[in-house]
Each structure stands twice: as structure tokens, then as C-alpha cells.
Amino acid sequence: MSALNPSARPAADLAISFQDVVKVYPTPKGPFTALDGVSLSVEQGEIFGLLGPNGAGKTTLISILAGLSRPTRGSASVLGHDVTADYAAARRALGVVPQELVFDPFFSVREALRMQSGYFGLKHNDAWIDDLLASLGLSDKANANMRQLSGGMKRRVMVAQALVHKPKVIVLDEPTAGVDVELRQTLWQFVRCC
Numbered sequence: 001m002s003a004l005n006p007s008a009r010p011a012a013d014l015a016i017s018f019q020d021v022v023k024v025y026p027t028p029k030g031p032f033t034a035l036d037g038v039s040l041s042v043e044q045g046e047i048f049g050l051l052g053p054n055g056a057g058k059t060t061l062i063s064i065l066a067g068l069s070r071p072t073r074g075s076a077s078v079l080g081h082d083v084t085a086d087y088a089a090a091r092r093a094l095g096v097v098p099q100e101l102v103f104d105p106f107f108s109v110r111e112a113l114r115m116q117s118g119y120f121g122l123k124h125n126d127a128w129i130d131d132l133l134a135s136l137g138l139s140d141k142a143n144a145n146m147r148q149l150s151g152g153m154k155r156r157v158m159v160a161q162a163l164v165h166k167p168k169v170i171v172l173d174e175p176t177a178g179v180d181v182e183l184r185q186t187l188w189q190f191v192r193c194c
Contacts, residue, residue: 012080015169016042016065021074023060034060038074044168059099062173066096078169092120095162099173101154103146109133109157110142113164120165132160137186152183159187 023035035057042048050058063069065076067083067090076083081090104112110129117125133139136156141149146157162170 013044014041014077015044015046015079016040016048016171017075017077018061018065019075021061021064021076022072023057023064023069024072035064035071044079059173062096062171065171066094067091092165093168095165095167095170097158097162097170097172101151101158103154103157105145105147108143108145109138109149109160112146112157113160116161116164122165125164128166129160129164132163136160137183152180156183156187 018038018040021035021038022033025032025034038057038061050061052058060069064071065078065083067087070084078090078093081087081093083090104115107115110133113129113132114125117123117129130139133142136159138153138156138160141153146154149157159172162172
């Protein structure tokens, strides 16, 4: 093991590990390689930025980590849990804020957070939900229907949904895209203190 080669460390010691990840999509013009042998590791407690131009495969890599897509080859793990073989433990350890605004228009903010808690088997999670609502400036919107929220408020709810099960690893896929400066500062402050 070497500090210069974090991939040599056991995956259980790492927050995130990708080993030789390849993702190939079939297209009418032939196979398209979105990821070609990506290997990287993120230490526990580390804040890591994945940068690249549009179409570079960043969201594809996050989708593989979140279990929304399977790699053509290679492996990914969260806190040592393989995202394919040990998917339930990997999902419990991971909170993801997706790039797109995704919400259920039939629920209030509080109901959406309770439902998200239920996906992880958490009952009676209201104290933590109240903390999240307060920390993200959503307390006064707790009973508002998701359709009534501005884009920035919906983004805050998505952050709360990613954190509602208290994951040890958080992935933010462009969480501040299209939000105002105040919300951007609030989000980064909250992420730093969590």
C-alpha cells in the first residue's frame, strides 16, 4: 500500500472505490464507450471533486455507484460494499443528489422525506427530518406540496432526501446548478458541517 496509490488500499477503508470501470452503450452506429477503464479512490472524510467537460462520463460514473446503471466491466464499492454484489449495504451507505430535479408532485415536503426514510426502513425519523428542514431553510415549506416550490427549494428538498437516512458517503451531482448564491452558500455550509 502506498499513499500515492490509494487504490492499493482495501476497499473497506475507502469511502468510494472504482476499479477498471468500463461502460459501453449500444447505439445504432455501433458501441459507444462512455467510461474506459476508470480507476479512482476517495478516502473517508475527503471532499473530492470530479471535473470534466459535458459528456465526459461523470454522471455515468455516479449512476454506476448509485446502482442505477451496471458497468460493462470493472467494479465499484461504497465503504467496501460492492454496488452490485452487496447492493443493499452500498445503497444504505450512500446518499446521492442527482443533477436533474426529480420529485413526486403528489406529496408535501415532509411526506416526501418520510417516504424516503421508509425506503431505508427508518420509522419515527421525524426529529432528524425536522433538523434537515431547519438546516436547509425548509421549515416553513414542510407542509407545502412539492409542485408549489421554486427550483431552488426543490433542490434543497433533494439534498434533504439524500441525507434523510444519514449516509456516511454523499455524492452531489451538480447540486448548485441553477440555484441562487444564498442557497449555494447554505448548501456548502451544511455539507461542511455534516
